[in-house]
Amino acid sequence: MALAFCPSLPFSSSTPSPPSPSLPLRTSPTDSSLITILAPHRIGRLSLRTRPPLRPKAVVAVDSLAAGGAAPRSGPPRVLLEVKDLKAVVAESRQEILRGINLTVYEGEVHAVMGKNGSGKSTLSKVLVGHPDYEVTGGSVIFKGENLLEMEPEERSHAGIFMSFQTPVEIPGVSNFDFLNMSYNARRKKRGLPELPPLEFYSYVSPKAAAINMDLRFLDRNVNEGFSGGEKKRNEILQLAVLEADLAILDEIDSGLDVDALQDVAKAVNGLLTPNNSVLIITHYQRLLDYIKPSYVHIMEDGTIVRTGDVSLAKQLEKEGYRAFSIS
Numbered sequence: 127m128a129l130a131f132c133p134s135l136p137f138s139s140s141t142p143s144p145p146s147p148s149l150p151l152r153t154s155p156t157d158s159s160l161i162t163i164l165a166p167h168r169i170g171r172l173s174l175r176t177r178p179p180l181r182p183k184a185v186v187a188v189d190s191l192a193a194g195g196a197a198p199r200s201g202p203p204r205v206l207l208e209v210k211d212l213k214a215v216v217a218e219s220r221q222e223i224l225r226g227i228n229l230t231v232y233e234g235e236v237h238a239v240m241g242k243n244g245s246g247k248s249t250l251s252k253v254l255v256g257h258p259d260y261e262v263t264g265g266s267v268i269f270k271g272e273n274l275l276e277m278e279p280e281e282r283s284h285a286g287i288f289m290s291f292q293t294p295v296e297i298p299g300v301s302n303f304d305f306l307n308m309s310y311n312a313r314r315k316k317r318g319l320p321e322l323p324p325l326e327f328y329s330y331v332s333p334k335a336a337a338i339n340m341d342l343r344f345l346d347r348n349v350n351e352g353f354s355g356g357e358k359k360r361n362e363i364l365q366l367a368v369l370e371a372d373l374a375i376l377d378e379i380d381s382g383l384d385v386d387a388l389q390d391v392a393k394a395v396n397g398l399l400t401p402n403n404s405v406l407i408i409t410h411y412q413r414l415l416d417y418i419k420p421s422y423v424h425i426m427e428d429g430t431i432v433r434t435g436d437v438s439l440a441k442q443l444e445k446e447g448y449r450a451f452s453i454s
């Protein structure tokens with residue numbers, strides 16, 4: 127993986143013996159690719175600084191636009207993502223997983239992708255964010271008018287794609303607050319905006335954490351370290367809220383959530399939806415779609431989308447199982 131691609135990890139002040147800030151942090155190839163993929167633009171340059179107090183004396187008002195969010199756009203909805211006949215193999219084994227995916231997502235839409243275990247749902251989302259385990263062998267993906275397949279994962283992230291993984295990784299030694307602040311600043315930098323200092327970032331992030339009923343103490347813990355499954359999912363949504371992506375890909379965000387957490391997460395996702403952004407939800411269960419109303423439901427089988435419809439598809443699936451949709 128190229129050095130420019132290998133992000134320097136942010137360190138909290140409590141990290142023992144951090145490397146010199148002038149040197150790139152060395153991580154194993156696995157670590158660096160994992161972190162790049164999981165947190166492409168959520169990471170900035172290594173910087174050592176004192177973490178702000180979690181309860182600052184003065185709370186600085188920062189509105190999301192001033193903080194770097196995209197300005198709302200008027201006019202008819204535009205195509206955000208256009209996937210045509212996308213084919214992909216596992217890079218190592220050459221096993222074909224995606225066998226011609228077609229999917230068009232307009233701004234303001236919520237798309238749900240359902241399908242049996244192993245049908246290729248997660249692979250689709252990983253291919254969209256540029257995961258190095260897969261190689262695209264055919265088709266095209268246009269995101270906001272640009273060829274997504276030509277972009278590095280980091281660029282895809284900067285372009286406005288966010289992915290919440292089925293199993294969020296833990297990043298020991300990196301505080302959640304620093305991680306979010308640096309990721310956010312990396313995005314602001316890309317937009318030509320000045321970095322948001324920690325105190326102001328605290329004012330920006332704390333209402334977002336409160337909106338998903340996340341205890342502010344989680345900001346001070348290392349990223350996902352020791353978090354329960356549900357807490358990790360909430361943390362993913364907090365990252366999404368902070369980064370204000372144009373396209374959020376949520377892979378089984380409902381797995382491992384209790385009823386209250388499911389509602390909190392769904393509420394947070396709904397709260398983030400605007401006429402200008404979109405969500406692609408991968409889920410096995412209709413219950414999530416009771417809370418986050420999809421514009422379309424797609425059923426995947428063996429690497430292709432075999433049916434597309436409205437939410438009644440998910441209801442039918444719940445009742446009749448995948449037999450009702452199988453093409454094989």
Ligand SMILES: Nc1ncnc2c1ncn2[C@@H]1O[C@H](COP(=O)(O)OP(=O)(O)OP(=O)(O)O)[C@@H](O)[C@H]1O
Nearest residue numbers: 216219223241242243244245246247248249250259
């Ligand atoms: N890196 C990989 N190496 C080998 N096989 C892989 C790899 N990634 C995916 N596969 C295989 O591709 C198929 C599709 O996997 P994928 O994770 O996309 O399915 P899924 O629809 O998300 O399944 P689930 O609902 O169980 O999460 C599976 O048979 C899986 O074993």
